[in-house]
Amino acid sequence: MVLSQELKKYNKDLSIVHTFDKPKQLIEAFESTTSNQLFFLDIEIKGEKLKGLDIAKIIREKNPYATIIFVTTHSEFMPLVFDYQVSALDYIDKSLSEIEFRKKITRALAITMKPLGIENDEIFDFQTQHTAIRIPLNQVIYIETSPQKHYVILHGTNNQITFRANLKDLEKASPSLVSCHRSYLINPKNIIRINKLKREVEMTDGSICPFSRTKAKMLIDTFKRRNLQ
Secondary structure, X not given: OHHHHHHHHHOOOHHHOOOOOOHHHHHHXXXXXXXXXXXEEOOOEOOEOOHHHHHHHHHHHHOOOOEEEEEEOOHHHHHHHHHOOOOOOXXXXXXXXXXXXXXXXXXXXXXXXXXXXXXXXXXXXXXXXXXXXXXXXXXXXXXXXXXXXXXXXXXXOOOXXXXXXXXXXXXXXOOOOEEEEOOEEEOHHHEEXXXXXXXXXXXXXXXXXXXXXXXXXXXXXXXHHHHHO
């Protein structure tokens, strides 16, 4: 109930919230390195009192930007949170009053949903039942289809992310990205050079992306407009 009410402040609902009762399920579903992932973990899972700390360590290794919060009755294990070096944001005792509990949740969401200090239209935000990615748009260089069926690869300035999606849905989710080829979406702001003869674009990371003949005029016009801004 608390999460549902607080998420409405960010025009979100419980569809972006996923719950897991088995650590293996969470790890298998966890495939992105988006900066605004928020994890509420219990230190005790299925009777294993330190299992939540082990999971937190795996999460932190995969995503240095994720927000981790422990919600548990085992306050005696609080010192171990520091020993595990998982950089937890907070520790919420289940025995807290509803008012104090809500304050903690509100604070966590406020930090997580707006960690980047930029406007929403400058954020690449793509969320489905399989994937949750939210990073600054200017960090997206290009996205290409993966050899693995139904997956794509996002090439960013700081990382490379493989996740389940298709380019058409990604283009709808972020109109700022341009389809230059049936297998590529590129960020015009990260184009360095366009080779009209070879029908290729060079990106800021040195990557070369092809573009189709039918996309040539649109791509060149977009590049020109960007340089005039």
